[in-house]
Amino acid sequence: MTDLRELSLRLEGQEPAAILRAALEAYPDAALACSLGLEDAALVHMASLLPRPPRIFVLDTGRLHPETYDVLAALRRRYGLPIEIYFPEAAAVEGFVNANGPNAFRESLELRQACCRIRKVEPLARALRGASAWITGLRRDQGPTRGEVRLFEADPAHDGMVKISPLLAWSLEQVRGYVRDQHIPHNALHEQGFPSIGCAPCTRAVAEGEDERAGRWWWERPEHKECGLHPARPEPGGGR
Numbered sequence: 001m002t003d004l005r006e007l008s009l010r011l012e013g014q015e016p017a018a019i020l021r022a023a024l025e026a027y028p029d030a031a032l033a034c035s036l037g038l039e040d041a042a043l044v045h046m047a048s049l050l051p052r053p054p055r056i057f058v059l060d061t062g063r064l065h066p067e068t069y070d071v072l073a074a075l076r077r078r079y080g081l082p083i084e085i086y087f088p089e090a091a092a093v094e095g096f097v098n099a100n101g102p103n104a105f106r107e108s109l110e111l112r113q114a115c116c117r118i119r120k121v122e123p124l125a126r127a128l129r130g131a132s133a134w135i136t137g138l139r140r141d142q143g144p145t146r147g148e149v150r151l152f153e154a155d156p157a158h159d160g161m162v163k164i165s166p167l168l169a170w171s172l173e174q175v176r177g178y179v180r181d182q183h184i185p186h187n188a189l190h191e192q193g194f195p196s197i198g199c200a201p202c203t204r205a206v207a208e209g210e211d212e213r214a215g216r217w218w219w220e221r222p223e224h225k226e227c228g229l230h231p232a233r234p235e236p237g238g239g240r
């Protein structure tokens with residue numbers, strides 16, 4: 001069994017493309033979860049350069065910005081890779097919206113998390129079925145919920161499968177520079193003050209100096225700003 005801590009330490013400090021290559025040697029069936037953000041566009045580009053790119057998938061929540069669909073179309077065109085698209089279960093969305101209204105996520109944390117469960121968490125579980133690992137675009141400096149993430153770690157939210165984050169050590173500026181230099185298709189909203197982009201009704205632009213995830217679920221407390229795909233890690237003291 002692979003020692004994830006040892007693997008993380010061994011690859012720490014290497015370039016993300018090298019980490020991705022090593023990750024796929026260790027986990028050939030790993031799937032790349034593409035959120036269509038800047039980081040994942042960079043990972044799709046790196047994956048496209050490999051002799052055997054990983055499976056790539058997107059979660060279409062049904063509430064994305066039009067600009068985000070443009071990125072999906074542009075990535076498919078540019079790389080010609082079979083990017084799979086997963087939708088939420090129609091009956092679950094219908095039931096939730098009929099019971100709670102179309103914008104219930106603003107009413108309480110519970111309703112917001114329920115919406116994320118239906119539109120993101122359940123489709124993600126389906127997309128990951130059968131894989132031993134998944135690749136994400138997480139970075140350490142994205143905010144208070146992500147500082148403790150390691151390059152390779154067991155993901156308790158997905159039965160301990162391995163979560164791999166090749167861009168962990170990169171800053172937002174490094175990702176921006178890479179996307180610019182490699183002419184990688186990316187979301188037009190990034191140029192309009194959106195460093196982090198999720199569903200349209202739950203994302204706003206951030207002001208100069210604000211945390212880069214401040215525009216996600218901006219009405220909630222910072223420690224709640226995860227959608228269930230990457231649950232916040234317990235603080236060293238045991239709390240969340």
Ligand code: SF4
Pocket residue numbers: 061063105112113115116117119120198199201202227
């Ligand atoms: Fe629902 Fe907002 Fe979560 Fe999207 S981000 S799934 S709209 S609560």
